Each structure stands twice: as structure tokens, then as C-alpha cells.
Amino acid sequence: MYSLFKKISFSLLISAIFITGSVYSQDREEYRDEAIEILESVPLFDGHNDAPYQYRYRVGYKFSELDFYDTTQLENPMQTDIPRLKEGRVGVQWWSVFVSANIPENEAVVQTMEQIDFVKRMAKKYPEVFEMAYTADDVERIFENGKIASLVGMEGGHSIANSLGVLRQFYDLGARYMTITHSRTLDWADASTDAPEHDGLSEFGEEVIREMNRLGMLVDLSxxxxxxxxxxxxxxxxxxxxxxxxxxxxxGHVRNVPDEILPLVKENGGIIMVTYVGSYVSEELRQYIADREAYERRLEYLYQGEVDLIAEKMEEWREEHEAPTSTLNQLADHIDHLRDEMGVDYIGIGGDYDGTSILPEGLEDVSTYPDLFAELLKRGYSEEDLRKIAGLNMLRVMRGAEETAERLQNEREPSEVLISDFE
Structure with a gap:
């Protein structure tokens, strides 16, 4: 989830669509019906959506105050709602149950439970649309019944408060993946956006991975x-x-997967679900944001305490430096690169809708998935390629985790390891 506490307004990042972009869009439109047909034949997985967190901070999880059938009328509209999920042909949604990595870990446990409760209540509130899923077989059955299969993904190992017992309970509550860290390095694992402490995983962190394997909970390395x-x-x-x-x-954003890791993912049989966060898609936008933030830090040093003057100078800087935009075509370039390095069998889609305010042109909300798949058809991807990227690859990964768990549960008991064993 891109930091919701350092939002960049849409107005700073929107610029005119170039003529070449319009031509790409027209060319792509010829393939859209075929893309929709493909997405209606296979469950389209999205690896990450932060609508549960949006409901938390906007309305305290109250459906009575925010109807999921229309979130466009808000002063700050959401990127997800039921009609647009259907328009986007989303068949399976991994709902992120994100909580801040900067709160006390015991509080994170409670808030994560509340988020899981929200996802389950959502499925009960809108039973004509959603149904909870816990296995690959559930996903296929729910898709065949014309509903959106709802899976739970925990975004950050801080939510288990250094406890394998808590990890097991979250699995029992329905969590089927856990992102090992969020933004902060943990007592047992290094994050990409924080100072390292363990050179990767600590010994307890290794045990977390083994216990996740035994449970059947997917290891998420975003x-x-x-x-x-x-x-x-x-x-x-x-x-x-x-x-x-x-x-x-x-x-080159540190949140993206480096080339040296790609063959390891392939050998493992894993999956990389490309994300739509603008500064992870466009190198030009990443550089622009770095320049802007560096200039703001300089002003804060030069004019300490002069908030109005800093704001005035930042506005002048923005007027002089037009923000580049990320685009659907750039996102497709990421898929091209992963295909060329690993093959199509290890690629999926992980939008991060409602977890970022910076999205590529052409991918502004969850209704736009067919446009991306139309672009891939235009680039020469086969129907079978797209069926894999949309859903078959993720189904394979889920089944791999389930089969591993069945074997490991016959081989060993739940781990009794405590983090204090290594202190």
C-alpha cells in the first residue's frame, strides 16, 4: 500500500494526453471485446485492494454511511465499488487488511482483526456480489456461480506481534497471504524502505516462513x-x-522486483503481480517525486519554521516543473519485461487500488482491467497467455501452497518456537 499519509493530489500529477497516447488508445479499442471475452472465461485475480482501509478511515467501517454500490459521489471518490468491479470483470479480489506499521503491535493485531471482520461483513452485506473464498477450489466454484471470490491478504508481519500463535489464528480467521513486512523493518525481517537489521530474515523470521508453509498461508514479498x-x-x-x-x-523504485530475483521466483514457481502505483510504473515520475521531495527538504532546512514561505516556494516549484504521468503502456512494459525474463507463467495483476492516489492514465479505477488486457493482445500476447496472467497462474500458486501444507501437516506439528528463544 502506498503511503496514505503522504498523499500526492491528483491535480499535481494530471497532464495533457499526448496525441501518441490517443492513437494507442484507439488501436487498443479494437481488442477490447476480445479481452472482455477472455476475462469472462477465467477468474481475474487482483492481488491487492485497500478498500477495507478506506472504509476504516472514512466511515469507521459503516456501510450505513458509505454504500459500496457507489463510491464515486464522495468529495474524494474511491477507486473501487461494486459496479466498477463488475465492469472490470474482476473475478477474485485479494482484499488487503492493512494497518499502519507504526502503531504498537498489539494494537495492530486488533485492527487487523477488525479489517478481516469488515471483509466478511461485506460479503454478507452484498451476498449477490461477493462470497468468501479460502481455497483455489472455492475460487473456481464462486466464479462459476457469477460472484466475486473474496480472499484476505494481511499487509505486514507487524500484525502478528512476533507470535506464531497469532499467525495461526489469523489463518483460522481466513487470511491466506501475509506480506512479510510493510514499510518498517521488524524484529525478524528487513523491509525495503527502512534500515536493515538482519541481512534479510532473522532465525525467527525463517521459522515464520516455515510455519506459513505448514499452514498454507502464502508468503508475500512485496x-x-x-x-x-x-x-x-x-x-x-x-x-x-x-x-x-x-x-x-x-x-527503479525499491518496491519493485530486481532482475536478479526473477530467476529465483521462476525456480520457486511463484508469481509477481504487477502493480499500478504511478511511481512504481514510471521512472520519470519516480525521479520527479525524488526531485520535489529533495527540494522540499532543502527549503525546510533553509527556512525552518516558516511554513507559509515554504508552501509558497513549493507552489512556485510545481508551476515550473510539470509532473510527468505514468501510463497504461508503461505498465504493459513491466509485463513485457517480466515475460521476457521469466515467461508468462509467473505474472499476475496487483493493482493496489484505493491504496494510492497516483495511478497510470488509462487505469484510473477497477473498471479498467479490460483495457490493460486489450493492450497486451495488441502487443501479441496469446489468449492462453492472458488466461494465465489473469488467473491461471494465481490458481496454480494457491494450489501449490495448499499441497505443500497438506504434506507438511502430515510431517510436523505446529511450531513451538518463540521469538524470545533467540534473544
Whole structure:
């Protein structure tokens, strides 16, 4: 989830659509009906959506105050609602149950439980649309019945408060993946956006991975440091996933997956679900944001305490420096790169809708998935390629985790390891 506490307004990032972009859109439109037909034949997985968190901070989880059938009328509209999910042909949604990594861990446990409760209440509130899923078989059955299968993904190992017992209870509550870290390095795992402490995973962190394998909970490596990626893939006996990360060779953001990790993901049988966060998609936008933030830090040092003057100078800087935009075509470039390096069998989609305010042109909300798949058809991807990217790859990964768990549960008991054993 892109930080909701450092939002960049849409107005700063919207610029005119170039003529070449319009031509691409017209060309793409010829393939849209075929893309929709493909997405109606296979369950389209989205690896990450933060609507539960939106409901938390906007209305305290109250459906009575925010109807999920229309979230467009809000002063700050959401990117997700039921009509647009249907228009986008979303068949399976991994709902992120994100809570801040900066709150006390015991509080994080409670808030994560509340988010899981929200997802389950949502499925009961709108039973004509959603149904909870816990296995790959559930996903296929629910899709065949014309509903959106709802899976729970925990975004950050801080939510287990250093306890394998809590991890097991979250699995029992329905969580089927856990992102090992969010933005903060934990007592047992290094994050990509914080100072490292363990050179990847600590010994207790390795045990977390093993216990996740035994449970059948997918190991999600979005947000973790490169060293943590390596350690987790080496230890995991089940396929791993990146629920919302793109290719670092195309855009150098640290949240993306570097090329040296790609063959490890392939050998493991895992999946990288490309994300739509603008600064993870466009290198030009990433550089622009870095320049802007560096200038703001300079002003804060030069004019300490002069808030109005800093704001005035920042506005002048924005007027002089037009923000580049990320685009659907750039997102497709990430998929091209992953295909060329690994093959189509290890690619999925992880939008991160409602977890970011910076989205590519052409991918502004959850209704736009067919447009991306139309672009891939235009680029020469086969129907079978797109069926894999949309859903078959994720179903394979889920089944791999389930089969591994069945075997491991016959081989060993739940882990009795405590983090204090290593202190």
C-alpha cells in the first residue's frame, strides 16, 4: 500500500494526453471485446485492494454511511465499488487488511482483526456480489456461480506481534497471504524502505516462513528488502508471491522486483503481480517525486519554521516543473519485461487500488482491467497467455501452497518456537 499519509493530489500529477497516447488508445479499442471475452472465461485475480482501509478511515467501517454500490459521489471518490468491479470483470479480489506499521503491535493485531471482520461483513452485506473464498477450489466454484471470490491478504508481519500463535489464528480467521513486512523493518525481517537489521530474515523470521508453509498461508514479498526476498524464497517450500510489485529494471523504485530475483521466483514457481502505483510504473515520475521531495527538504532546512514561505516556494516549484504521468503502456512494459525474463507463467495483476492516489492514465479505477488486457493482445500476447496472467497462474500458486501444507501437516506439528528463544 502506498503511503496514505503522504498523499500526492491528483491535480499535481494530471497532464495533457499526448496525441501518441490517443492513437494507442484507439488501436487498443479494437481488442477490447476480445479481452472482455477472455476475462469472462477465467477468474481475474487482483492481488491487492485497500478498500477495507478506506472504509476504516472514512466511515469507521459503516456501510450505513458509505454504500459500496457507489463510491464515486464522495468529495474524494474511491477507486473501487461494486459496479466498477463488475465492469472490470474482476473475478477474485485479494482484499488487503492493512494497518499502519507504526502503531504498537498489539494494537495492530486488533485492527487487523477488525479489517478481516469488515471483509466478511461485506460479503454478507452484498451476498449477490461477493462470497468468501479460502481455497483455489472455492475460487473456481464462486466464479462459476457469477460472484466475486473474496480472499484476505494481511499487509505486514507487524500484525502478528512476533507470535506464531497469532499467525495461526489469523489463518483460522481466513487470511491466506501475509506480506512479510510493510514499510518498517521488524524484529525478524528487513523491509525495503527502512534500515536493515538482519541481512534479510532473522532465525525467527525463517521459522515464520516455515510455519506459513505448514499452514498454507502464502508468503508475500512485496515491501521486503532484496535480502529478505532471497532468504524467504530459499526457505519456502511453497510458491511465493509478490502481491503488488512491478519490475525494477523498468522503474527503479525499491518496491519493485530486481532482475536478479526473477530467476529465483521462476525456480520457486511463484508469481509477481504487477502493480499500478504511478511511481512504481514510471521512472520519470519516480525521479520527479525524488526531485520535489529533495527540494522540499532543502527549503525546510533553509527556512525552518516558516511554513507559509515554504508552501509558497513549493507552489512556485510545481508551476515550473510539470509532473510527468505514468501510463497504461508503461505498465504493459513491466509485463513485457517480466515475460521476457521469466515467461508468462509467473505474472499476475496487483493493482493496489484505493491504496494510492497516483495511478497510470488509462487505469484510473477497477473498471479498467479490460483495457490493460486489450493492450497486451495488441502487443501479441496469446489468449492462453492472458488466461494465465489473469488467473491461471494465481490458481496454480494457491494450489501449490495448499499441497505443500497438506504434506507438511502430515510431517510436523505446529511450531513451538518463540521469538524470545533467540534473544
Amino acid at each position: 515491501h521486503v528488502a532484496k535480502t529478505t526476498m532471497r532468504d524467504a524464497i530459499e526457505i519456502s517450500e511453497a510458491p511465493v508471491m509478490f502481491s503488488h510489485s512491478s519490475a525494477r529494471a523498468v522503474c
